Amino acid sequence: MGRRKLDEQEVAEFRAKLMDQALILFAKHGYRDVSIRAIALATGCSAMTPYRYFENKEAIFDACRARAFERFAEFHEQIVEAHPHPVERINALGQGYADYAAAHTDAFRLMFELDQPSEPSNHLTLMGNRAFDTLRNSVRDAVQQGYLKGEPEKLAHLFWATIHGIVVLDLTNKLTYGIDKHALLESFFEGEFTSARNTPEDSK
Amino acid sequence: MGRRKLDEQEVAEFRAKLMDQALILFAKHGYRDVSIRAIALATGCSAMTPYRYFENKEAIFDACRARAFERFAEFHEQIVEAHPHPVERINALGQGYADYAAAHTDAFRLMFELDQPSEPSNHLTLMGNRAFDTLRNSVRDAVQQGYLKGEPEKLAHLFWATIHGIVVLDLTNKLTYGIDKHALLESFFEGEFTSARNTPEDSK
DNA sequence: TTAAAAAATTGACAGTGTAAAATTTACAGT
DNA sequence: ACTGTAAATTTTACACTGTCAATTTTTTAA
Numbered sequence: 001m002g003r004r005k006l007d008e009q010e011v012a013e014f015r016a017k018l019m020d021q022a023l024i025l026f027a028k029h030g031y032r033d034v035s036i037r038a039i040a041l042a043t044g045c046s047a048m049t050p051y052r053y054f055e056n057k058e059a060i061f062d063a064c065r066a067r068a069f070e071r072f073a074e075f076h077e078q079i080v081e082a083h084p085h086p087v088e089r090i091n092a093l094g095q096g097y098a099d100y101a102a103a104h105t106d107a108f109r110l111m112f113e114l115d116q117p118s119e120p121s122n123h124l125t126l127m128g129n130r131a132f133d134t135l136r137n138s139v140r141d142a143v144q145q146g147y148l149k150g151e152p153e154k155l156a157h158l159f160w161a162t163i164h165g166i167v168v169l170d171l172t173n174k175l176t177y178g179i180d181k182h183a184l185l186e187s188f189f190e191g192e193f194t195s196a197r198n199t200p201e202d203s204k
Numbered sequence: 205m206g207r208r209k210l211d212e213q214e215v216a217e218f219r220a221k222l223m224d225q226a227l228i229l230f231a232k233h234g235y236r237d238v239s240i241r242a243i244a245l246a247t248g249c250s251a252m253t254p255y256r257y258f259e260n261k262e263a264i265f266d267a268c269r270a271r272a273f274e275r276f277a278e279f280h281e282q283i284v285e286a287h288p289h290p291v292e293r294i295n296a297l298g299q300g301y302a303d304y305a306a307a308h309t310d311a312f313r314l315m316f317e318l319d320q321p322s323e324p325s326n327h328l329t330l331m332g333n334r335a336f337d338t339l340r341n342s343v344r345d346a347v348q349q350g351y352l353k354g355e356p357e358k359l360a361h362l363f364w365a366t367i368h369g370i371v372v373l374d375l376t377n378k379l380t381y382g383i384d385k386h387a388l389l390e391s392f393f394e395g396e397f398t399s400a401r402n403t404p405e406d407s408k
Numbered sequence: 409t410t411a412a413a414a415a416a417t418t419g420a421c422a423g424t425g426t427a428a429a430a431t432t433t434a435c436a437g438t
Numbered sequence: 439a440c441t442g443t444a445a446a447t448t449t450t451a452c453a454c455t456g457t458c459a460a461t462t463t464t465t466t467a468a
Binding site: 002037051056 | 427435
């Protein structure tokens with residue numbers, strides 16, 4: 001006696017359906033300008049139904065971010081497959097990172113928003129790491145094969161930080177002195193900055 | 205006949221008063237969770253009075269961001285004065301950037317939020333540039349004096365992007381592999397990454 | 409003292425997140 | 439087939455939001 005409880009798969013399916021719509025809306029309009037009612041409407045359920053599948057709006061957002069990271073990671077994994085050479089692979093990953101941010105700006109914002117509405121869930125952290133792992137592994141390989149020197153973890157993180165910095169400064173319109181994203185990426189990949197450090201004695 | 209119109213200074217004073225409170229609230233709770241009514245209450249005026257001094261909530265936020273950038277720039281300018289040597293100055297600016305982000309995280313978020321509610325105003329851009337100018341000039345000096353080699357604009361931008369990248373990845377809890385902000389900053393300042401690039405032949 | 413204009417406040421509205429109540433749905437036992 | 443019941447869903451309701459419009463207060467010049 002009593003209506004059958006939704007099994008795990010059914011719940012997962014509806015959650016996915018909600019997230020598909022939510023991701024589209026969040027990416028298009030941002031967290032602030034998407035209402036749960038709008039997500040419900042797009043999904044074709046009533047306004048309060050999402051609350052049965054997610055605790056609140058932040059939980060939906062969090063799930064969408066994780067999904068965005070998942071796609072981001074898949075994109076990186078494709079690049080890895082397409083570039084067997086470690087150094088080329090690293091550069092392709094960096095370029096891909098920037099390209100992805102440009103092509104999917106809204107998803108990128110979702111992922112790297114400074115003003116995160118909640119602490120990252122474990123799943124979100126996992127998906128975030130998965131994308132970075134492609135770079136981490138590539139740098140490790142490059143070091144092992146002698147293409148790079150240094151502590152692989154630090155190298156990978158610094159590489160990431162630099163690309164990320166270039167991308168977000170560009171995204172927030174902070175590059176206003178004629179030096180744009182492309183020039184910076186090019187310089188970085190050429191190692192112009194990295195080889196520029198020396199002492200005054202050297203330059204005399 | 206007719207009440208005296210507020211002169212420019214009076215308007216500026218009240219705007220400043222509003223912004224003082226708004227900046228505190230925005231920094232503490234973020235754009236989303238601060239209402240104009242709350243700003244008005246903190247300022248001691250009625251709920252709709254802010255609308256006489258700013259077009260809307262975004263305009264208040266924009267003004268606050270510009271003010272945050274102004275303080276950020278002043279902080280950098282103090283660092284410049286305290287460090288006469290170009291290379292030390294550059295490193296101090298980088299370290300200061302990270303320290304400021306840690307000490308005034310909320311203000312930093314305000315300034316570099318990806319999800320900006322509006323296009324940056326001219327004044328905001330100006331204040332943003334003012335902070336970066338300290339680094340730009342320092343790099344230019346360092347290059348002129350032979351401490352650095354390369355195109356100064358690109359060097360300065362790349363330096364900024366790297367520090368910024370490190371800071372924001374840390375701020376958004378993306379550094380989860382035991383390599384933290386401090387290790388990355390240290391590596392960066394030591395040039396560990398920058399001197400790591402060479403060909404396999406070199407390492408044999 | 410009064411007319412009027414600027415400033416400030418109040419009232420109103422559509423839209424928000426979400427808690428609680430009401431309702432629909434679909435199954436187990438008779 | 440019917441019915442009791444529990445799960446799923448929808449409806450209702452509320453406090454709060456940004457902001458427009460109407461109103462009231464304040465302050466000045468005549």
